[in-house]
Amino acid sequence: MRYVLDASALFSRHIPENNCYITPEVVLEIKDQRSKDAVEGYISAGKIIIRTASEDAIDAVQIALKTTGDNISGPDMSIIALAIDMDATIISDDYGIQNVASTIGVSWISPKTEGINKVLVWKKKCVACGKIYNSTYTDSCNVCGSELKRIARRK
Numbered sequence: 009m010r011y012v013l014d015a016s017a018l019f020s021r022h023i024p025e026n027n028c029y030i031t032p033e034v035v036l037e038i039k040d041q042r043s044k045d046a047v048e049g050y051i052s053a054g055k056i057i058i059r060t061a062s063e064d065a066i067d068a069v070q071i072a073l074k075t076t077g078d079n080i081s082g083p084d085m086s087i088i089a090l091a092i093d094m095d096a097t098i099i100s101d102d103y104g105i106q107n108v109a110s111t112i113g114v115s116w117i118s119p120k121t122e123g124i125n126k127v128l129v130w131k132k133k134c135v136a137c138g139k140i141y142n143s144t145y146t147d148s149c150n151v152c153g154s155e156l157k158r159i160a161r162r163k
């Protein structure tokens with residue numbers, strides 16, 4: 009079993025003994041010096057291996073993002089993409105990552121919480137009349153002209 013970790017998983021102290029991978033994007037995201045030192049320690053001890061995700065896998069993640077309407081960061085995308093490349097399980101507490109991973113069929117586990125048990129899809133809802141729109145819709149409500157709010161819906 010191989011695992012791809014995000015930053016939250018790295019510092020959860022619940023990481024597997026070996027076969028842990030992270031992406032260079034995640035390493036760059038770590039700003040705190042003590043955390044950086046801790047990660048460098050893991051890397052030099054061979055507990056964590058840095059690997060770059062393929063362009064094809066990044067493309068697959070971007071296509072899935074259009075379906076779910078999730079808005080996740082570049083490092084988060086790289087984590088999911090690397091998990092596709094390596095047929096690995098993602099360890100992350102991030103709902104966005106978990107949601108997109110579920111959509112693509114990548115398995116994930118959460119280091120702390122139970123996570124989501126069903127795939128969430130982002131929609132927009134009119135604050136006044138309640139009409140539901142796709143997350144890509146950017147105008148105000150076409151029925152009453154009110155503002156739209158982003159909501160998560162179970163599929």
Ligand SMILES: [Zn+2]
Binds near residue numbers: 135138
């Ligand atoms: Zn409305």
